[in-house]
Amino acid sequence: MIGRTISHYKILEKLGEGGMSVVYKAEDTKLKRTVALKFLPPHALGSEDEKRRFLREAQAAAGLDHPNICTIYEINEVEDQTFIAMPYVDGMDLRHRIEQGPFKVETALEVSIQIAEGLQAAHERGIIHRDIKSANIMFTGRGQPKIMDFGLAKSMDWAQVSKEGTTVGTVAYMSPEQSGGEAVDHRTDIWSLGVVMYEMLTGNRPFRGDYEQAVIYSIVNEEPEPVTAVRTGVPVEFERLIFKALAKNPKHRYQDMEDLLVDLRRLKAELDSKELLSRSGIRVKHRKSRVSAVLIPSLLIAAVAIVAVYFLKFQPGEAEGAPIPIAVADFENETNEPELDGLSGMLITSLEQSRMLSVLTRDRMFDYLDQMDKNDVTRIDERMGREICREANVNVLIAASIRRFDELYTIDLKAYDLRENKHLFAAKEEGRGKASIPSMIDKLAKKTREELNEQSVAIQRTSENIADVTTPNLEAYQQYFLGEQYINQLKHKEAREAFQRAIELDSTFALAHYRLAYASWWGHEPEDLQRAQLQRALALVQRLPEKHRYLLRAQNAVAVEGLQEGVKILKEMEKIYPNEHEMIYNIGDYSYHLEEYEQAEKYLKRALEMVPKHERALNHLTVTYRAMKDYDKGIEIAKRYADVTRSPEAYALLSDFYINKGEYETALNIAKETFEQHPESFPVANQIVRGYLMKGEYTDAEAILEPFTSDSMDAKVRQGALNMLEAVCMYKGRYRDALSTADRNIEGFFEAGDSISAAQKHITKAFVYAMGWNDVKSAEAELAKALQYQDKFAFSKKSTMLMYDPDREYWMNIACISALLGRAEEAERIIEERLSDSKAVWIAQFLVHGAKGEYENAAALADTILTSGQDWQKQIVHFQLGEMQYENGELDRALVSIDGLHESGLVYGPRALLYPISMNLLGKIHEKKGDSRAAIRSYEKLVSLWKDADPDLPLLQETKSRLASLREAETQ
Structure with missing residues (x-):
């Protein structure tokens, strides 16, 4: 470009380059002046319409004539290059x-x-x-x-x-x-x-x-x-x-x-004029009287002493500068206007803007009522507020009432020091018409913060009008208030309806939009609906209180970027709101799903310290201990969870722990007793099936599942039951039944628009064809069907409900089955292109080493997986390593590996295919060791298990043949 002439500009040198332009110093050969030319790449201007709009706007800007604006001389296009000519400024930016x-x-x-x-x-x-x-x-x-x-x-x-x-x-x-x-x-x-x-x-x-x-x-x-x-x-x-x-x-x-x-x-x-005072400590000197010189410092000392005493009284003492705990009782509504019942929520939201106050939210107050066994309380009056504050160790209680005289509304507010049991201060606001009430709340919140000695600059900086961060429509606010009550009662459907009514009354009510998305999340509404609600809330994010902005952005980050991004946002929030219960619980929840179990345990325990009967925290801490394989702690928390909720889900988890400890009878007794009272509970049925499968009682397991596979059953329950039935069929060698069961599930996934699960189910079918009949052609056909869903994975891969990356899962399975089919090079290509940055590469690499006969490399990687891998990966490693050790003549080690597969408490997944096959492998190991009786027992166990199996299974035919040969040898 340097040395070229563009129009009547000779390019002299390049001055700089950014993402959207390149700037050159040039000589205007007509006017003999030095200019700067800014060239814009074609992609910066978009379509022809956009380019024309740009030219119009740039021409308008060229009309600006001001000494502090760099004049535009010309906008031109030469040889498809658009540029702007302007004065050359010989200086620094x-x-x-x-x-x-x-x-x-x-x-x-x-x-x-x-x-x-x-x-x-x-x-x-x-x-x-x-x-x-x-x-x-x-x-x-x-x-x-x-x-x-x-x-x-x-x-x-x-x-x-x-x-x-x-x-x-x-x-x-x-x-x-x-x-x-x-x-x-x-x-x-x-x-x-x-x-x-x-x-x-x-x-x-x-x-x-x-x-x-x-x-x-x-x-x-x-x-x-x-x-x-x-x-x-x-x-x-x-x-x-x-x-x-x-x-x-x-x-x-x-x-x-x-x-x-x-x-x-x-x-x-x-x-x-040197008249301004600054915070630097420099002051313009003024002459002052002797009286002021003595009196003012004395007054300042006295004032500081008073403030110090006050703050010593109202700080909880755990840490210097800790926020003052404060609670707000429900307003005494003397107007007979129900839309004014929720004003305490408005005042709480307004006070929460303060960094100096730790406001006990209304939902936390109900958590304390639950701990106090006062579940029937629906309204928190002053008396009940005092009881809650004593339970929660809160120092200050605000009680208020609202009255009406014609169009004049009056709010009287009183603050109480509950430690000294005395009145602190009172405030009163009046306004005409209901429209004045939000501003009255603002003034009362400001007055409260001032009375509690918060600095005026802090109040000014952190105060937003309550109508701006909630709604000026009091009927809409009352519906929101009701929705919050329903959430406290875990009535998500009713909560959604209340929030929807609030939005109908005020479409810009951001808090109602956010809580609608929140209630839809916990109510397991369709993900596209959740996303739409999140987007509507995000569009109004500036109308949310600061605390809820964090919570909304964290929830959206999970939906768009994944759980890790949600945790980052919540940890930033923690610096400002260290005692926000929902934030603490969510960090624990997200950490669990990220498999960061120690962090999950830490935050979930904190959540339970704050609210000991918090159901979701009890549930997640229970499953966290399950993931950590800390079964004793898990049983302790599961019992606590069951005591609090008496729910079948809690007893199902308790049964699960006993299964994982190998105490199958105890597990089955708990599950069966619960199932008698809750025959509709699929989680409990699941534990009964697990217990039966671990005991080898497959027919009983199938009988429990059958009612849950009915088309009349809830879709999610039916899908889960079909998955389990598919596994039972695999255990029994009824592979064709397993395939048809998978097809039933695929139909359901199609109806639900669940492309991820449909793709994974096709991959499962591919494994069945490969492992059952060595049918490579059919396996490849199923993989091709799975591949057609790839364009939909990106949309869902880090959704609000999905806790794994389906794209990675897909390619991991492709690599694994390619290796099992002997296609090591193809598997290696997939690993390099798709899996190199994830733990998923371990199991795929292990199988590649096995396919290539690289036993030492496979054994080394097996140690890593058996230490840090997931349970289903360990099952594959136990079996494949056993096969390699058998081929390598390491028969005792092979027996240990197969025992590891048999002891796995994960009865679904690979174990359903590998457990029966391992019986054949055990028989061959014992044969090679010269222990024909042990070999016969293994073969007989498989033949008995597969008495109703598909008769054309090659492994069944081989096992029967080996068994017959051994029996014949015994008779000779």
Whole structure:
């Protein structure tokens, strides 16, 4: 490009390159001046319509004439190359200038004013920049700042930029609404200028992260560190106006650039006259009387002493600076208007914005009522509130009442010190009409925070109007309030209906949208419905209280990016809300599904310390101990779970632990006794079937399953029962019945739109064909059917309900069966291309080593799998290793390996196929050892087990032949 002439511009040198443009220094051969040419790649402009729109907007920007805006000389297209000609600024951009160190306060203020003046001129012409950042501010040789790239931002294909990985710097300056893909107005430039001002004063951006989504998360959810905490000598007023520019809600920002300029210019005038006090400790000296010199310090000492005593009284004492525990009783509603019954929830939400208070939420209060065996309580009056506070070790109780006189509403609030059993303070608010009630709640929350000695700057910074973060519609709020009550009672269907009614009354009620998605999650609604509800809630995320923003973004992260991302967000939340029960439980829940069991145990135990009868925490801690194989602790928690809930699911888990300990009779007794009372419970039936299978009572197992496979049964239950019936058929050698059962399940998966399960079921059929008849052709046909679902995996692979990666599972199974069929090279290719970054590679590599006859490599990898692999992987290793050891003449080791398969408590999965086959292998091992009696017993066991098996199974025919030969040899 250098040396070429484009139009009438001779390219002199390359100045720089970004994700969406390349800039060259050039000579304007017509006007004999030095210019900068910015070339835009074709993909940046999209379609022809988008290109025309870009040209119109760039031409409008070219009409801007202001000393702080870099003028656009020309927009042109030559040889399919679109470029913009502008003055060549021989200077440094603001980004590189900041890298040399923070600006002096006076310099930062002067630069801010000039940038704001340039933006104001653009806004007056209806032009929004949309990409204000330090890299887009250039300084001339005289130090004058100029705003670059007007007219570019709106037309850029930012999705393409993101793909090229160049926008982390750009994203850091985006407003919350812009980073969320929402429509923006001139206030997005005000936000971005706030970021630039913060950066000039501190040397750092206010919102940071290692990758784009982390930065966006910080922008939407986190507050920047105060400027005055990063650097001394910065006027408090400068910090205030920066934080006002950085208000997450556009309504709370400066509403136009002129308002910001007024404050900036006033600040400059005050600095120039040396009249402003700053947090630096530097003060303008004033002469003062002897009285004030003595009296004021004395008063300050007294005030500090009073505050210290107060905080010593109201801090719980576990840690210095710990939040004050506080609870809110239900309002005494004297208006006879039911839509005002839920006002305590509004006040709780408003108070939760405080970092100084630890507010006992209403659902936590009901958890304590449950612990107190007061399950029948539906309303928390002052008396009941006091009892709950004593149980929860809460220091302060708020009680309030609302009355009505014609159109005048009055709320009276009283605060009580429950340790000293005395009245703390009272507050009263009045307003005309119901529409005034949310603002009355705001004022009462502010008054409460002030009375509890929270600093005014903290109150101002963390206070949002309750109507903005809930709803101004009190009928809608009452429906939301009811929905929360239903969630506390685990009535998810009723909760969904209440939240839906709230949304019908106020479609912008973000909290109701979020809780609807939450209730749908726990009610196991279809995933596409959950996603749609999450997206609606996310679109309104700015109207959520901060705590719920974290919870919503965590839930969405799980749906979109996986559980690990959800945990990251919740751990950020933990820094601000360390005692939020739902957050603590969710970290434990997600950690369990991520197989991070020690972390799961830690957080689930914390959740139970807070709410000892929390059913979901009891359930997840129980299954966590099962995964950890800590059966004694598991039995202890399972018994506690059963005592709390008396649910069949709890007793099913208790039975499960005894099966895993090998105590089959105890397990069966628990399960059978429970099944008599709950014959509809499939989890209990499952444990009975497991017990029967471990004892070899296959016919009894099949009889238990039969009713659950009926077409009239719930689809999920039927699918589970068919899976188990399929395994029973495999144990009994009825492979054709197993295949037809799998087909029944595939039909059900089709009806439910469950492509993942359908694909896995075809893979199971492939294994049956391969292991049962060595039928490679049929196995390949089933794999081809599974492959057709691949385009649907990406949509579901990290969904809200799916706790594994189906794409990885699919290719792992393909690699495994390829290796079993002797196609080692194909399996190795799949491992390299699809599995190299996951634990799934272990089992596939093990089978490849076996297929290639690399016994030592296989044995070494077997140790890793048997130590750290999953149970189903261990079953395969036990069997395949036994076969290798048999072929290698290591007969005693082979017997140990097969024993490992037989002792596995996982009765489904590979064991259903491998256990019967292992009987044949055991017989051959004993034959080779010269123990014909042991060999006969093994063969007889298989023949007996397979008395109703498909007669054409090669292994059955071989076993009968070997058995006949041994028996004949015995008679001779």
